[in-house]
Each structure stands twice: as structure tokens, then as C-alpha cells.
Amino acid sequence: MSTTTTPRTVLITGGNRGIGYALAEEFVAQGHRVAVTSRSGTGGPDGALTVAGDVTDGASIDAAFDAIEAELGPVEVVVANAGITRDTLLMRMSEDDFTSVIDTNLTGAFRVVKRASKGMLKARFGRIVLISSVVGLYGSAGQVNYSSSKSALVGFARSISRELGARGITANVVAPGFIETDMTAELPEAQQAEYKKNIPAGRYGSASEVAKVVAWLASDDAAYITGAVIPVDGGLGMGH
Secondary structure, three states: OOOOOOOOEEEEEOOOOHHHHHHHHHHHHOOOEEEEEEOOOOOOOOOEEEEEOOOOOHHHHHHHHHHHHHHHOOOOEEEEOOOOOOOOOHHHOOHHHHHHHHHHHHHHHHHHHHHHHHHHHHHOOEEEEEEOOOHHHHOOOOOHHHHHHHHHHHHHHHHHHHHHHHHOEEEEEEEEOOEOOHHHHOOOHHHHHHHHHOOOOOOOEOHHHHHHHHHHHOOHHHOOOOOOEEEEOOOOOOOO
16 A cells, blocks of 8 residues: 655654654655754754744744744644653642643643644645543543543544634544653563553554554545544553
């Protein structure tokens, strides 16, 4: 099966490490014009334009878009990937632990997508991909803040789909499961084995496996898919 790829201007937030970095690498490899934001303005992969951008600050996001548009043209594909965790049990979770995660993971996506939608509406074309998580729908003890922010992206994408769908703009959610990153590598081996027992595929995923799904959603072949939640989790959350 061949994928039709029209070169697009792609923006990935939080593209300096982990899944975001792999996303940027994949889009570069497919011949797209790629920009990534990181808070420091450094750290993106070769072939990508890296700009400073803090998703918790609307003015910072505006400035990032201005810089990207000047260099690469209007953003046609936006991947809202920047996210944080502040894991702790509900009884110990401070209000700041909760609101700061929501502000980055959910309101941050809102700031980025709202700014991107201006150019998309004008062009009557756009691909919006929101990076959620299996725990958004499956739940996870100690992650009330994180799972709330990630499940909220589903309602966000579906509402955008209804608002903007007739303008050639799609909005979808990709929900990774346990992915091999620096974070999972630090887990004790016994804990890793325990987690893997619950994954039907019997292994963690790779960041590139997530990246290929996101790139496909942004391709010409996925024009009639919107409001979908696509799990990349080895079967961990099926049915959720």
C-alpha cells in the first residue's frame, strides 16, 4: 500500500525529546517542512527548524508561529505533543499539581490549535493530531491530573471535527501506551516485567511506531478520518 504524501508544513510541540523527537524525524524523512517547539528553542532533530515555544504562554506560541510561518510558510499540520506529568495519589495531589498539568497538556493544546486554525481555515486544509495516552481512557492510579488532561483531548478533537470538518480540516487523537523512552528505561526490571504482563503484544512500543501512525493521519490517505482515537498501545487499553 502506497501512502500519498504531499509535502506539508508541520509543527510538532515538544519536539526536542521522546515521542516528539521521533515524530519530527519521521516527518522530515517523508519530505515535509518540519518545525518543532521546545521551551529552550534547542534540541530538535536534523532537518527540522527548532523554535522557542512554551505552550503555557499564548504570546510565546504566537511568536513561535510567526517565526515558523516566516521561514516555512503557513502551518498545515499541527501535532500537539508537549506534555508534563506530576504523578501522585489524589489525597497528596496539590491544586497546583492538578492545574499545572491541565494547563500544559490540555490548555496548551488549545492555545496551539487555536493559533494554527487561522491559517488552516484560510487554506481550507488542515490536519490536527493530539497526542493523548492510553491512561486517558484506561485510568491510572496516581495520575488523576494526567489522565484527566489526556481524556479531555478526545472531546476537544471531536468538537473541532464538528466545527471545522467541512473546511477540509481533520482532528484526531493518537493514544500511545507504554513506549520505550528514557522514562520507561529507568523503571526497575521487575516493574517493567509486571507492566509487560498486561500488554497483549508482550512488549513496549517504540516512538517510531507512534510516529508512523501520526504521519499517516496527516497524509492525503487519511482525509476522511476525523474525530477518531487511534491507540498505539499493543492492545493494553482495548475497548476503552
